[in-house]
Amino acid sequence: MSGTAVRHLISINDLTDADLRAIVERGAAFSAGEARPAGALAQDIVGVYFAKTSTRTRTAFSSGALRLGGRLVSYGPGDLQLNTGETTEDTGRVMSRMLDVLVARTAGDPAELRGWASQDRMSVVNAMTADEHPTQALTDLTTLLGHFGRVEGLRVLYVGEGNNTASALALALTRFPGVELDLRTPPGYGLEAPFAARASEQAAASGAVFRERHDMDDLPAGRDVIYTTRWQTTGTTKPDPDWRTLFAPFQVTPALWEHSPKAVFMHDLPAHRGDEVVAEVLDGPASIAFEQAENKMHSAMAVLEWCRGALAPEAAPSAPAAPAARP
Structure with a gap:
């Protein structure tokens, strides 16, 4: 989506309160059948790179991207030139010229994902690092x-x-x-x-x-x-x-x-x-x-919409007051 700032999700800390609420509410709406995929990724290519095993997260983002109209390029742990010494920054710069979103699980240092996210053309989503999921x-x-x-x-x-x-x-x-x-x-x-x-x-x-x-x-x-x-x-x-x-x-x-x-x-x-x-x-x-586990897919669709600018965080309601203390 031209003109939309690239959004990365490497940590929960990358989300504002409004972002967090918007994604969670959209995922719940998908789960309840109150929202339907509307082709938000119809023009997009989503890369899916998993260096470690995954059943739910990989399937959720793959299925979610397809339901939103996106197309997939999948990579396994031995497929990228990272294995031959290419830097994460160079890998990200190259991928960003061919992909719109990269969903990646390394189970290692989040700095690797930050390297991929150092460009301004492709969103990067952390599908699990050693410190945070x-x-x-x-x-x-x-x-x-x-x-x-x-x-x-x-x-x-x-x-x-x-x-x-x-x-x-x-x-x-x-x-x-x-x-x-x-x-x-x-x-x-x-x-x-x-x-x-x-x-x-x-x-x-x-x-x-x-x-x-x-x-x-x-x-x-x-x-x-x-x-x-x-x-x-x-x-x-x-x-x-x-x-x-x-x-x-x-x-x-x-x-x-x-x-x-x-x-x-x-x-x-x-x-x-x-x-x-x-x-x-x-x-x-x-x-x-x-x-x-099923909600992984619904939440993944909300994340992908947010990354591509199809989910406006300002649409999320402001935080309600804290509930009264319990007896």
């Missing part, structure tokens, strides 16, 4: 909005490693008034300090609450959502050979619902039943994990 957070908020009708005031308990999914979720949720986000992460496997600091700052500014502890004692009651991710994140290994001993108390079991009987269960998938969650929870009536 921003499109997962957008999917999660799309799911919350669709299920609860709001994000404001929700009480979320996240249990497990402070990985890239947790980082993005913390950056996104703490912008919404009245949200309570409690992270329970194993000792030594908490949220990286810059993300925890940013989440705390945002929570103080928005009227949200952000807390992190490294035990499973004195869990908060009355949670709306219990969320976990798999213990072995894509593309990572753990230096401690005895890490499973540390993680064992953080398994999600039906016992967590004793304090939060109305909570729904979320998981970014893939799941390993018997590790981070038992089958009774993942496949049980409280689970919305597979609806959450």
Whole structure:
């Protein structure tokens, strides 16, 4: 779309509050069938580059681009001249003359994606780096909005490693008034300090609450959502050979619902039943994990529309006031 400034999504921090709300509301509208793909990418070519494995994110962006009328060029981990020493900046400059959007998963340093985004012709979307998974957070908020009708005031308990999914979720949720986000992460496997600091700052500014502890004692009651991710994140290994001993108390079991009987269960998938969650929870009536997975596609379409200027952030409503304190 000529005349439209190029928009990149490398981190949730790249989005204004209005951007964030616009994408989440558009994704929820797609999910509910209240919006239909309208050919926003009819003249566009979307590159899809995944250096690491992916089922949901790759399929979501590929399917979403096609539904919006775009065409795809797909790359595998051995296909680019990055492997022969070409710089990320040069790769981005070349691709930007042939593609309109590049969706990329490296599971490595986000600086690589920043290199691709150093040109002004092609949008770059982070489909997961080692530190952050921003499109997962957008999917999660799309799911919350669709299920609860709001994000404001929700009480979320996240249990497990402070990985890239947790980082993005913390950056996104703490912008919404009245949200309570409690992270329970194993000792030594908490949220990286810059993300925890940013989440705390945002929570103080928005009227949200952000807390992190490294035990499973004195869990908060009355949670709306219990969320976990798999213990072995894509593309990572753990230096401690005895890490499973540390993680064992953080398994999600039906016992967590004793304090939060109305909570729904979320998981970014893939799941390993018997590790981070038992089958009774993942496949049980409280689970919305597979609806959450479907929303990857709806959220991906909203992201692509935003990148190409077809989704105006100014259309998003201003943030409502924080809900009244609960007794």
